[in-house]
Amino acid sequence: MTNLDPLKQFTEWLEHAKSTEAIRRDLVTVPDTEAMTLCTSTPLGIPSARLVALKAVDTRGFVFCTNYKSRKSLELDANPHAALVFYWSGVHRSVRVVGKAHRISRAESEEHWRARPRETHLGAWASPQSQVLGDAGEVLQRLEEVSARFEGMEEVEMPEFWGGWRVVPDEIEFWSGKASRLHDRERYLRQEDGEWKVVCLAP
Template structure:
């Protein structure tokens, strides 16, 4: 598809706009409001978010993960879980700066976050891991995320070994390298599509005396 085809595929935006008077006093309360809208709209996996990390010398990487919790309030953050020995885990250990993106296309909305990731407590990890489906817990033991494997058969063999190891065990513990992160935001942008490409972009920025807001040109 060339640029002309892509341009022809664009459509107009139908929803109303986002005004400064619509904003909550702080971004996590605003996110809670918009997240509830996404859930009510029936968006598939509204908690899916892109997570961008980078090496200390600036080489970026990007992937989708699922948001597993967020804390409303001025000290809130965004929580996700992963294998900390994975590429993103290694990059976060060396450079905790991170960016998130929630793409809620049916609502013509996006939320963009910049902040710093820090590991959550082991108690939080254990509590969340215990709620995961059994198959997912076994998969966490079977897969050494981001490592090169010889083929699908190697993964299936590792999963079968995990099944044998934990046969009859109800409370499967998390692997040592499995954990989670809380992203503390410093910048949160709420983007609302508008007609004529005159989109609304309202941004919270963390300042010394609290959150400041500003509007960006689309």
């Protein structure tokens, strides 16, 4: 399995998982191959985890987009250390990532914003993510107001409080499950010169 470039290895695994997902479209439930668990923590080390969508991956790292006022963003602002976990049950594979998160540029965030459907644009404006609501109908009321505000406009502008984060990996582990439970595990560690060192781990 060893590939000297773990990000290339990840891309190959992701594409394989996607191709398997495409074959299983006839099933009632189809796993979302681009869903990943993002774990952040406060400066005191109190963790929180949630599922987010992978929006891009390249040699620089893994990108997701969110509200910059959300809990995840506030925690990353205070403590940039983060972890990601991908799990693809259909191919019995998982990838774990550890690194630091940085906000991407506004120009790059704009690219991801434009790739989203209009409904999600309106939703981003309407939802004060992670904030306490007076009642469940508050967001729907805000959505009506936002929809009226942008009615007739071809494009919905990206709010200042929305954008992307990039998790720059220092460690990536690949796990491949086996019925014997003697699973394959390879861990890549980024060295000071930027190169990667790979080691095999006991299952």
